[in-house]
Amino acid sequence: MNSKVERALNEQIHAEFFSFYLYLSVAAYFTSHHLDGFSHWMRIQAQEESGHAMKLFDYLIERGGTVQLMALDEPQREWDSPSAAVEAVLKHEQFISQRINDIVDLANGENDHATTVMMHWYVNEQVEEEATADTLFHQVKMVEGSPHGLLMIDRELAGRPAAADASAQE
Numbered sequence: 001m002n003s004k005v006e007r008a009l010n011e012q013i014h015a016e017f018f019s020f021y022l023y024l025s026v027a028a029y030f031t032s033h034h035l036d037g038f039s040h041w042m043r044i045q046a047q048e049e050s051g052h053a054m055k056l057f058d059y060l061i062e063r064g065g066t067v068q069l070m071a072l073d074e075p076q077r078e079w080d081s082p083s084a085a086v087e088a089v090l091k092h093e094q095f096i097s098q099r100i101n102d103i104v105d106l107a108n109g110e111n112d113h114a115t116t117v118m119m120h121w122y123v124n125e126q127v128e129e130e131a132t133a134d135t136l137f138h139q140v141k142m143v144e145g146s147p148h149g150l151l152m153i154d155r156e157l158a159g160r161p162a163a164a165d166a167s168a169q170e
């Protein structure tokens with residue numbers, strides 16, 4: 001497989017596993033602030049991120065590439081407020097979207113059509129991930145200073161169903 005694309009996909013596996021770590025860290029933050037619905041939602045998102053990494057992992061192997069796992073940085077653990085924690089997630093998703101777009105550009109430039117097509121799944125996924133994080137951020141901002149509003153959102157987030165297995169999705 002094309003070595004530049006192989007490197008970029010390995011870096012993306014690393015970025016998705018860092019997403020997993022970040023969401024887990026945000027989940028732990030919310031647990032320590034007794035917002036268990038937020039924590040539940042972040043834990044499920046962490047599972048989704050692990051699925052995103054594994055989908056790339058499987059694809060690399062299928063194409064005859066070599067998987068190279070890299071060390072993960074320690075994620076941030078504390079935020080000034082619930083909205084700051086959700087904003088960190090939103091900013092991270094915007095960063096991931098940029099990375100995905102860069103991989104699509106690279107695959108196009110290298111005429112790696114299979115990777116371009118596979119990465120379209122991630123392009124679509126990022127539209128959803130950014131929109132969800134953006135809505136949550138604005139809702140949390142709206143109720144800032146109102147424990148009642150925050151608890152209402154918390155109750156809603158507690159209902160998030162388990163993550164679908166991204167690595168099994170076409």
Ligand code: OFO
Pocket residue numbers: 016019048049052092093096125126129
């Ligand atoms: Fe993998 O989508 Fe979020 O980071």
